[in-house]
Amino acid sequence: MPVPLLQITGLHAGYGRAQVLHGIDLTLDKGRIVTVIGPNGAGKSTLLNTLMGILPGQGGIAYGGQPVQTMTLEERVMLGIALVPEKRELFATMTVEDNLVLGGFRQMRLGQRQWRSQIDEVYALFPRLKERRLQVSGTLSGGERQMLAVGRALMSRPQLLMLDEPSLGLAPLVVQEILANVQALRETGVSILLVEQNARAALEVADYGYVLEMGEISLHGPAHELAHDARVIDTYLGAASTATAD
Numbered sequence: 001m002p003v004p005l006l007q008i009t010g011l012h013a014g015y016g017r018a019q020v021l022h023g024i025d026l027t028l029d030k031g032r033i034v035t036v037i038g039p040n041g042a043g044k045s046t047l048l049n050t051l052m053g054i055l056p057g058q059g060g061i062a063y064g065g066q067p068v069q070t071m072t073l074e075e076r077v078m079l080g081i082a083l084v085p086e087k088r089e090l091f092a093t094m095t096v097e098d099n100l101v102l103g104g105f106r107q108m109r110l111g112q113r114q115w116r117s118q119i120d121e122v123y124a125l126f127p128r129l130k131e132r133r134l135q136v137s138g139t140l141s142g143g144e145r146q147m148l149a150v151g152r153a154l155m156s157r158p159q160l161l162m163l164d165e166p167s168l169g170l171a172p173l174v175v176q177e178i179l180a181n182v183q184a185l186r187e188t189g190v191s192i193l194l195v196e197q198n199a200r201a202a203l204e205v206a207d208y209g210y211v212l213e214m215g216e217i218s219l220h221g222p223a224h225e226l227a228h229d230a231r232v233i234d235t236y237l238g239a240a241s242t243a244t245a246d
């Protein structure tokens, strides 16, 4: 059996005395798209921030078989882990290209030649960003901003890309486009951990899914099986749960 790219065992995390994650176990094999779905406040962002090293946690986090739970954020980036945060955190007054350059500079201290070729790879994946490379990012559409946030994370050449609610605030058609991008990205060899409230869209693109409720995994299985599970349908795929913003 090959070593999983990411193996989480008994992970606890929270904010001071407020414990949010109560012993999470999760496995992600190389080349896979794994999704974590669940309601508001379940702890999805807390999970990603703990995996990235932004928040402290207790428990095991192994990346390619190597324990990383005591590593800094920067060390985890160097190993190939990247996060696209929920708030996207772009520099609104800077151009698309400068946001990408800054991503490369901050995350990997890439030399000019390296970041140029990495930017070209991002543009190959997102031709729309190339067309708009001189536009300030504050004037991009929601979908384009999400593409730029993903592109910026790709500047560190990650093997594991974690996406926190990429569909948030986007119209259904744009959500489809972003998720098609996620699939295209997987074709380039990047493994993906996708956190989503939009369970329907997430289960369509993922290979495997976990349901996170009140800081615990309540259910997990192949995505196509979860999509037909009565509990998932009732709670997450019913009419009331399909609404997205815009």
Ligand SMILES: Nc1ncnc2c1ncn2[C@@H]1O[C@H](COP(=O)(O)OP(=O)(O)OP(=O)(O)O)[C@@H](O)[C@H]1O
Pocket (backbone or CB within 6 Å): 015, 018, 020, 038, 039, 040, 041, 042, 043, 044, 045, 046, 047, 197
């Ligand atoms: N900085 C913080 N300080 C204290 N509590 C926090 C902080 N951030 C989040 N929480 C709490 O932790 C719990 C889990 O939040 P988290 O953002 O991880 O959930 P989520 O599943 O990502 O929800 P959403 O889909 O709404 O983003 C919530 O009760 C939230 O109020």
